[in-house]
Structures are given as structure tokens and as C-alpha cells.
Amino acid sequence: MKQFFLTMLGVFAGLVVFFIILPVVGLMLLVGAAASTSKPSTPAHTVLELDLRQGLTDQVPTNPFAMLDSSQSVLGVIDTLAQAERDTNVKALLIRAPEGGMTPAYADEIRQAVQRFRKTGKLVVAHSQGFAPSGVVMSSYMLAASADELWMQNTSSFQATGVSMDSMFLGRAAEKYGVKADFEQRYEYKNAVNEFTQSDFTPAHREAMTAWMNSIYTSVLSVVATDRKQDPVALKAVIEAGPYTPEQALQLKLIDKIGQVEEAEAYVKEKAGKDAKIVSFGEYGSMKGMRSSMGSGAKSSIAIVGGEGAIMTGRGNSGSLFGSGSEIRSDDLARALYQAIEDKDVKAIVFRVSSPGGSPDASEQILAALRAAKKAGKPVVVSMGGYAASGGYWISSEADWIVAQPSTLTGSIGVYGGKFAIGEALGRFGIDTRNLTVGGDYADAFSSASGFDQGQRAAFSASMDRIYAQFIERVARGRKLTPERAHEIAKGRVWTGMQAKEIGLVDQLGGLHEAINKARQLAEIPSAEGVRFKYYPTPQTPWEALASAFGASGQAASTLVRIGQVLGDPAAVAVMERVRTEQMRTQGAAVLAEQPAF
Structure with a gap:
């Protein structure tokens, strides 16, 4: 059957x-x-429309069916804007701002690309249908405020007044229903496990979260004040006194105009020239494809190797067939790095990392490939995306140079592990869990029937200590720190890119653009010479x-x-x-x- x-x-x-x-x-x-x-040519008077109201991934998916998904990637957006800078037919950019929050580092990187686009003398107009108090909406406002003009719909509301994050703690519920969250962490700032074991923030958890939230908020206010030519202290006071109606926001110079999106479209088309046409980013990207070079007379290549998502051992991508879901599989990413090593034209590697972490074994496999690249004489520059923390920092730690956005979440140099013992909870419903074991005492250490016994906990605790020590060793070697200093700034604490630069975990603030320039410098490619880009892993x-x-x-x-x-x-x-x-x-x-x- x-x-x-x-x-x-x-x-x-x-x-x-x-x-x-x-x-x-x-x-x-x-x-x-x-x-x-x-390929169709760009209309003579083109207005590019960048709609950021859909989801954003960090990197261009390798899945060929991802074109059927509506989401865009950060790297795809900045690549398209880089091409549009030099396209004489593109006259202006229209940004549709999201109502809720954006991943702060994504907003940082796209804003930087928008600023480079504006420096060519081309108009940028942003339109918002409101800024709702959802996630880090301040980052959405920061990006929209980087335009020459920011419009808002007349019925919308300006509710960007700060940064707020919710955390759900399950400690009391687990206790009530007899579930034992049996975990260990290294050390007090490794907070991923706290929501399972606690009912409130621990002092260390509260300290770390408040610190990185403040860092992001301060950075956003500084950037908005610069872009809108306002005093940072006065702007902070105005922001925090909200929310506002569109009329109030206009009076306070938080926006520039009030109008429907159709009015903004008509305005930007008029500025772009006679018979101007609005072309979506997706349509323009299909005309141009991925950027393959920078400058003319390219003799050398720079490999751009990308990894996004949780880090796991093995091969393959478990993302949906038509979606852009992604994960980092260690075999695949290590192979991509080795392919770049073996390519004689590749003089340097830019390693784009956007990951909250994962398996230590998978992380070490990828780091070993990075070491091989350095040993082969090919400089490796890491460009951090939205996250490059825990395992994401492990695989970055020994690069020649690390570039991160001010609001990238990184660090979290630590480890946690454990299990949920649900035998008692199931017993309350008449479900009896029994375990049979053949072998040593540790054979059933991860059985869900019961918690660790004394011997199992001692062995598991020792493995936590060993992995943490290995992590510290790699960070100390890669960042040229003493183990004592590495431990001091580790303990599982999450830092923003700005904080990480101050303590030596990051070398430079910026995005892929800055990472490529640094890779050119380290590979000693003359500034007057163009370079070709080779992307890894290759598309499926x-x-x-x-x-x-x-x-x-x-x-x-x-x-x-x-x-x-x-x-x-x-x-x-x-x-x-x-x-x-x-x-x-x-x-x-x-x-x-x-x-x-x-």
C-alpha cells in the first residue's frame, strides 16, 4: 500500500x-x-520607478523562477541604479516608499545608491502613502527623505516617531504546561534562547537591544538631518513630538509636497522631458541584465560571491520553487569560493554575507574556503548586508577587510544549544513518552522525553565551551586581537556596524560599492583600468x-x-x-x- x-x-x-x-x-x-x-532599448525620456512596498531580499536569487515573485533584491536595486546613472535616456527616479519598516541596512545601502544617482544631476522624487509605526519605520523615512522631493498622500499620516521592537517570551507558558526549555548559552548576551526560557528581558538582553536600537535611531536621524539640511537636535525633537497630518509634516519640513501618486508621476514625467515614460525597475532590469563590468578596458575580474540566509551543512536550496527564499548551504558556498580561486582572471573576491548564523561546522567549512582564497593570493573583502552575525561573523572573521552598513547587525560572537523536553507536557494529555537507548549515556541526550541528566549536561556544556573558544580564536586571529579582548567584546552581544567599527570588528562603513573599491585597491588594479564582475554561485x-x-x-x-x-x-x-x-x-x-x- x-x-x-x-x-x-x-x-x-x-x-x-x-x-x-x-x-x-x-x-x-x-x-x-x-x-x-x-533587448529593447530604453525610451528616450525614461523615469525609473522603484517600488519598495514589496519584500526585499539582500541578493539576487539564483533560482530562475524567482522572476515570477514580486520581491526585489538590494543588490539588484543598486546594480540597476548604477547602470541608470550612466544611461543618458534615464532622466529621473520615482521611489514608492513603504509604509512600514525596512531592514535598516537595506535602507542604508539603497539610499547610498540613490545619492550616487542624484550626483549625476538626475531628479529623484519619493512618494509615500504614510509612515506607519511598524518595525524600523524610521529607516523607510530615511530612504524617502534622501530624494530631491518627498511627497505624501493627503489622507496619510506621518507616524515615524522612533524605533520600537516587540519580543515574545515563552518562559512562563513553558513552565505552566510542563515544557522544559533545557538550553545553555555562551555568554550572557547570547539572547536568542532567552525568549524560550525567560518571561522578561534579562539585564544583558535589555542592555544589548537598547544599545543597537539607539545606534540605528541615532544614525537615521543624523542622515535625515544631513539630507534635508536640518539641525539634528531640532529634527529629533520634531520627530519625537509626532505623529502628524500631512499638512503638519509639510509645515515642519518633514516632507516637501502633498499629492496623489498620479500627481507625483505627472510631475516627474514633466521634469523628465517630452513624452517621458515611466519604466519599472523590473522592466529596465530585463533590458540591461546584471552589470558585468565597471569602467572600460577591463583586463582583470573581481568575483562577487554571495551568501544569504541561515548557514547549514550540505547542498541545495530549500526555498520555494517560485519564490526567492534562501539559505546558505556550506557545500555550495565553499564551492563558489573555490571556483573564484581557480579562475585565473579573478584578482580579488568580494564576499557578500547576509546571515544571522547557523551551524558552526558549516560556518567553518566556508571559512576554510575563505582562507584558501587568501593563501592563493586573492584578497577577500567582506560586504555585510542586513545581518552578518554569529555564524555570519564566523565566516567573515578572517577576511582581509570587512565593510558593513552603519545599521548592519553583526557580532553575536557566541553559541547556544539545547532542547525542549516535552515528555511531562504530553503526559498531562495522556500521551506517554518512553525512550529506549543502546549505547553510552549521551546517546539519548537529545531525546525530547526528559531534560539532560547530570553527565549529559556536563558533556554538552563542555562542547559549548569548546565551540565558543574556537569562535574566539578565529575572531582574535582575523581581527588581530588578543583572545582576552575578543572575549570582552564577544559574549554573544549583537552590535551595529557603526558600533562594530568602533571596537575593531569592522574596518569600514559602506556597502557593496565600497567593498568593490577596496578589493580593487588590495588587488592593485589601477584605478584607470576597468574590471569585470563574475558572480558566484552561478544561477541555477x-x-x-x-x-x-x-x-x-x-x-x-x-x-x-x-x-x-x-x-x-x-x-x-x-x-x-x-x-x-x-x-x-x-x-x-x-x-x-x-x-x-x-
Whole structure:
């Protein structure tokens, strides 16, 4: 019976692939082929429209089906703006500002790209339908305020008055229902576990969160004051006295005009010239593709290697077929670094990291590849995205140079681990959990039936100490600190990029643009000489994306292999045959940072 259902599942998957997905793949390939032969030219008077009301990822997804998702990437946006700077047909930029909060580092990086665009003399207009008190809405306002003119709809409300974050603590609920959150952390600032074990902020948790929130808030106010030519102290007082109606915000010079988005569109089109057309970022990007070089006369290449998401061992991406969900798999990212090492044209590597952390073993595998790049004589510059904390800092720690945004969350040099023991809780509902073990005492250490016994806890605690010591060793070596100093600024504490620069965990504030310039300098590429960009990991083929999507079913994978054989695609067959079910291995430790929802 089980085999029957597996067979039926495979047949169903095959039908879905054959009648739904394959036609989409074929259409994409046809569209791609047509685009490669004749890309449309940019209209003579173009207004680019950047709509930031949808989700943002840090990096351009390698999934070929991600174009069907509405989200954009930070690196895609700054790359498009860099091309638009030099495109004489692009006359202006219209930004649709989000109502809620943005990841602060994303706002920082896009703002910097907007400022470079403005320096070419091109107009930037932003339109808002309100700034709601959601997440770090101050970052959304900061980005919108970087435009030449900021418009707001007449019925909207200006509610950007500070930074607020919620935390949900489950300690009392766990105690009430008999769930034992049996965890250890190294050390007091490693706060990812606190929401499971506590009912309120510990003093260290409160101190660290308040510090990085203040850092982001102070940075945002400073930038807005500079962009809008206001006194920072006076601006802070005005902001905190809100909220405001559009009329009040206009009077207080927080915005420049009141009007509907259609009025803003008409205004910017008039400024752009006769018969101006609004072109979306997605449409313009399809005309231009990813930027492949900087400057003319390129002889050397710089590899841009990207990793986004939680760090895990293994291969493959568990993101949805049509979405841009991402994770860092250590085999994939290490292989990408080795490919850049082996490419003789690549003179330096820019390693873009956006991760809250993950497996210590996976992190070490990636760091080993980074060391190999340095040993091969190729400088490595890390560009930190929204997060590069815990495991994200582990894989960055030994780079030649680290660049972060002022509001990047980084550090969190520490480790935590443990388990939820739910045997008692289930017993209250008549469910009895029993455990059988063959072997040593530690064999059932991670059984959910009960908490650690004394011997198990001692062994587990020793493993926490060992991983923390390894982390400290790497940070001390990479940042040229004594182990004592590394421990002093570690203890699991999260820092902003601005704070991290002050204590030596980061070398420079900025984004990918600044990281590329530093990589050129370290590789001794003359400033007058152009460089080519090579992106790693390379984008997946449609077949590879399908393989990842159907990896949970061996029968479905077999069906896809057969379809690939019928279509005579050897690459498809090779990919499909490598598909296997992959489950995350149970691990006793993780180097993860708290990851606020902005």
C-alpha cells in the first residue's frame, strides 16, 4: 500500500511537471532566447520607478523562477541604479516608499545608491502613502527623505516617531504546561534562547537591544538631518513630538509636497522631458541584465560571491520553487569560493554575507574556503548586508577587510544549544513518552522525553565551551586581537556596524560599492583600468531549480529523470540523478543571532 501511494505521488508530480511547470520552463527559455538576441532599448525620456512596498531580499536569487515573485533584491536595486546613472535616456527616479519598516541596512545601502544617482544631476522624487509605526519605520523615512522631493498622500499620516521592537517570551507558558526549555548559552548576551526560557528581558538582553536600537535611531536621524539640511537636535525633537497630518509634516519640513501618486508621476514625467515614460525597475532590469563590468578596458575580474540566509551543512536550496527564499548551504558556498580561486582572471573576491548564523561546522567549512582564497593570493573583502552575525561573523572573521552598513547587525560572537523536553507536557494529555537507548549515556541526550541528566549536561556544556573558544580564536586571529579582548567584546552581544567599527570588528562603513573599491585597491588594479564582475554561485538552470523543489520525493525525482531523458537533455538527467531527500541533521549547537523582524 505504501508503495502504491508513493507511485501515485510520483505520477501526480510527473503530471504537474509535464502539464504546468515544463510549459513555464519552455516559455522562460523562449523569452530568454528572444531577449538575448534583441533587448529593447530604453525610451528616450525614461523615469525609473522603484517600488519598495514589496519584500526585499539582500541578493539576487539564483533560482530562475524567482522572476515570477514580486520581491526585489538590494543588490539588484543598486546594480540597476548604477547602470541608470550612466544611461543618458534615464532622466529621473520615482521611489514608492513603504509604509512600514525596512531592514535598516537595506535602507542604508539603497539610499547610498540613490545619492550616487542624484550626483549625476538626475531628479529623484519619493512618494509615500504614510509612515506607519511598524518595525524600523524610521529607516523607510530615511530612504524617502534622501530624494530631491518627498511627497505624501493627503489622507496619510506621518507616524515615524522612533524605533520600537516587540519580543515574545515563552518562559512562563513553558513552565505552566510542563515544557522544559533545557538550553545553555555562551555568554550572557547570547539572547536568542532567552525568549524560550525567560518571561522578561534579562539585564544583558535589555542592555544589548537598547544599545543597537539607539545606534540605528541615532544614525537615521543624523542622515535625515544631513539630507534635508536640518539641525539634528531640532529634527529629533520634531520627530519625537509626532505623529502628524500631512499638512503638519509639510509645515515642519518633514516632507516637501502633498499629492496623489498620479500627481507625483505627472510631475516627474514633466521634469523628465517630452513624452517621458515611466519604466519599472523590473522592466529596465530585463533590458540591461546584471552589470558585468565597471569602467572600460577591463583586463582583470573581481568575483562577487554571495551568501544569504541561515548557514547549514550540505547542498541545495530549500526555498520555494517560485519564490526567492534562501539559505546558505556550506557545500555550495565553499564551492563558489573555490571556483573564484581557480579562475585565473579573478584578482580579488568580494564576499557578500547576509546571515544571522547557523551551524558552526558549516560556518567553518566556508571559512576554510575563505582562507584558501587568501593563501592563493586573492584578497577577500567582506560586504555585510542586513545581518552578518554569529555564524555570519564566523565566516567573515578572517577576511582581509570587512565593510558593513552603519545599521548592519553583526557580532553575536557566541553559541547556544539545547532542547525542549516535552515528555511531562504530553503526559498531562495522556500521551506517554518512553525512550529506549543502546549505547553510552549521551546517546539519548537529545531525546525530547526528559531534560539532560547530570553527565549529559556536563558533556554538552563542555562542547559549548569548546565551540565558543574556537569562535574566539578565529575572531582574535582575523581581527588581530588578543583572545582576552575578543572575549570582552564577544559574549554573544549583537552590535551595529557603526558600533562594530568602533571596537575593531569592522574596518569600514559602506556597502557593496565600497567593498568593490577596496578589493580593487588590495588587488592593485589601477584605478584607470576597468574590471569585470563574475558572480558566484552561478544561477541555477530551470532543471536544477526543479530538482531542488522536488527533492523531497524520490519517486517525483525519478519521474523528472525520465522526462529529462525523453527530452534528450543530458544536463537534466545528471542533475536529477543527484536529487535525494536531505533532512537537517540534529545538531547540539548553533551560532545564531537574534533576528528582529523589521
